[in-house]
Amino acid sequence: MLNNNDICANDQLIQAEVQSWDYVLSYVLPSCIKCAIELGIPDVLHKNANPIMSLSDLVANLPNLNPSKASFIPILMRILVHSGLFNYHQQQGDGYSLTGVGRLLLEDDPFSKRSFFLFAEHPVVLNTTVSVSNWLRDDLPTAFETAHGKSHWDYCAEEPEFSGFFDNAMTSDSRLISNLLISDCCKGVFEGLTSLVDVGGGTGTVAMAIANAFPSLKSIVLDLPHVIGDRKGTGNLEFIAGSMFDKIPHANAILLKWILHNWSDQDCVKLLKKCKESIPSKEKGGKVIIIEIVMEDNNSNGSNLFKHNT
Ligand SMILES: C[S@@+](CC[C@H](N)C(=O)[O-])C[C@H]1O[C@@H](n2cnc3c(N)ncnc32)[C@H](O)[C@@H]1O
Ligand SMILES: COc1ccc(-c2oc3cc(O)cc(O)c3c(=O)c2O)cc1
Numbered sequence: 001m002l003n004n005n006d007i008c009a010n011d012q013l014i015q016a017e018v019q020s021w022d023y024v025l026s027y028v029l030p031s032c033i034k035c036a037i038e039l040g041i042p043d044v045l046h047k048n049a050n051p052i053m054s055l056s057d058l059v060a061n062l063p064n065l066n067p068s069k070a071s072f073i074p075i076l077m078r079i080l081v082h083s084g085l086f087n088y089h090q091q092q093g094d095g096y097s098l099t100g101v102g103r104l105l106l107e108d109d110p111f112s113k114r115s116f117f118l119f120a121e122h123p124v125v126l127n128t129t130v131s132v133s134n135w136l137r138d139d140l141p142t143a144f145e146t147a148h149g150k151s152h153w154d155y156c157a158e159e160p161e162f163s164g165f166f167d168n169a170m171t172s173d174s175r176l177i178s179n180l181l182i183s184d185c186c187k188g189v190f191e192g193l194t195s196l197v198d199v200g201g202g203t204g205t206v207a208m209a210i211a212n213a214f215p216s217l218k219s220i221v222l223d224l225p226h227v228i229g230d231r232k233g234t235g236n237l238e239f240i241a242g243s244m245f246d247k248i249p250h251a252n253a254i255l256l257k258w259i260l261h262n263w264s265d266q267d268c269v270k271l272l273k274k275c276k277e278s279i280p281s282k283e284k285g286g287k288v289i290i291i292e293i294v295m296e297d298n299n300s301n302g303s304n305l306f307k308h309n310t
Contacts (some may be wrong), residue, residue: 006047012235029115030120032079032116033117034078035076036085037105037114037118039065040056040063040064041062042098042102042103042106043059043107044061045096046096052089052095055096059073080102085102087099094285110179111176112172115168116173116188119165119168120169127147127148128148129143131147132237135228146236152166157225160264170202171203173258175205178206181209189287190253191214194217194252195251195253196210196218196253197220197248197251198220198222198257199248199255201255201257202223204231206257211237214236215236216236218236220237220249220251220253221239222249223239224241227241239253245271245274248278250278250279252279252286253288255289256288257292258291258292272288276288
């Protein structure tokens with residue numbers, strides 16, 4: 001007969017067993033999201049005349065689904081419904097619709113996260129994440145170098161396909177943040193400035209939004225040559241190819257969005273010193289604007305672990 005201690009131990013074991021299956025199978029959801037995006041499921045649901053689309057209509061409208069695989073779509077949909085990306089409408093005879101978060105997988109949604117999902121599931125990124133234990137055993141500076149033999153930035157310079165995935169992911173977030181930066185809540189940060197360099201500004205989404213919102217402010221994007229490519233500025237927007245560790249153009253202000261977290265503390269100090277050399281003193285209006293992921297202090301409950309700070 002089981003005593004109370006056995007029952008407690010059993011409960012703990014069952015809980016641990018359930019939790020461990022969650023971990024083992026946690027790779028399934030991102031793969032299913034990638035699969036749904038690549039099959040065009042969110043866009044097909046969105047373009048349907050009726051917000052609820054039947055399973056048969058969905059299957060019939062997927063542009064590149066092999067008909068021999070149609071019977072697997074309900075399984076895929078079941079996982080994605082369970083995860084909150086799609087709604088399931090049983091009364092309407094197996095119908096599906098997009099949820100709020102499902103809309104973020106659409107190609108044309110202004111706040112789309114689609115390219116971030118595709119980047120995060122790119123084989124080059126997956127190979128990096130599975131190399132972390134090797135990286136901890138070798139003497140290379142990043143897991144990316146352990147997996148691919150060169151730095152992320154050198155790899156991007158040589159592999160335009162992967163670089164495109166990376167730049168698109170960054171651009172998708174920049175669209176969201178740009179709207180916020182020029183809104184009433186943040187625009188005061190830029191008022192009175194006559195020039196700004198978006199250091200590591202990627203394809204220029206943020207700098208372009210700032211240039212449009214503040215016509216008397218000159219907005220400069222500094223990024224590596226393979227990112228700048230043959231981009232040409234217009235009016236108060238300029239693109240400059242170069243390394244931020246070599247030279248940062250002079251301006252009133254510098255923007256660093258999602259730059260510092262990519263570098264070691266020593267590199268960040270080097271970069272921040274370069275920034276200081278390129279702007280006037282604080283008293284004369286010089287500023288460095290940092291948009292970055294910050295971690296709560298250890299005393300918090302962790303519910304807000306990652307958040308944007310401007
Ligand atoms: C994480 S991304 C952020 C891009 C952009 N600021 C954003 O938030 O969307 C980092 C950017 O830094 C650029 N970068 C990396 N090394 C650089 C260097 N030495 N000089 C200038 N830009 C660099 C990358 O090409 C990339 O565009
Ligand atoms: C807000 O959360 C994030 C922002 C940016 C990044 C990120 O992720 C990667 C992933 C890679 O495999 C290579 C990279 O170089 C990067 C970044 O540079 C980067 O900023 C992650 C989370």
